[in-house]
Amino acid sequence: MERAIGPALLCYDGSEGARAAIDRAGAVLGGGPAIVLCVWESAGSMLLRHPLPTGTELGRDLGGMADDVVGELDQGTAERAEAAAIEGAELARAAGFDARALAIRAVAGLAERDEVTVWQAVLEQADEQDASVIVVGSRGRSAIRSTLLGSVSSGALHHSARPVLVVPGPSETGA
Secondary structure, eight states, rough: OOOSSEEEEEOOOSHHHHHHHHHHHHHHHHHHEEEEEEEEEOOHHHOSSSOOOOOSSHHHHHHHHHHHHHHHHHHHHHHHHHHHHHHHHHHHHHHEEEEEEEEEEHHHHHHTTTOOOOOOOHHHOOOHHHHHHEEESOOOOOSSSSSSSBBHHHHHHHSSSOOOOEOHHHHHHHH
């Protein structure tokens, strides 16, 4: 059974929960077109939330070095996210989807150094791709976890105008 509207947006970060979500989504949705999305955060947004002082020579030197280091870290992070998206697309194809990989950088506009939200990037991509459904695992690799759901699944579930399928991970279902 093929969905008449946009593709499924399958969120993937390489975690067991994300793997389980893709597998379960294939069974529930019956395959069809899909985009496997891996959202990565910039090292600059994580490390430089508070800008370095530039009023001194030392501050300017440290700022220049930080920009170089952040650029190198971001390049590596982007490459790992692309590899994860490709891996997720392979899993999605095995689950019956006609899937393609997409890795994007999470950006929170002008406030990036203060707050980067992966779930907002997921919702923006869902809109851009005209996704019929968003599929997320209930817990991923996020360092900060909420009490009941992971931060990405919670944000997507509570803020999306589209259907969101939240799939519990293997440890949450007893599997």
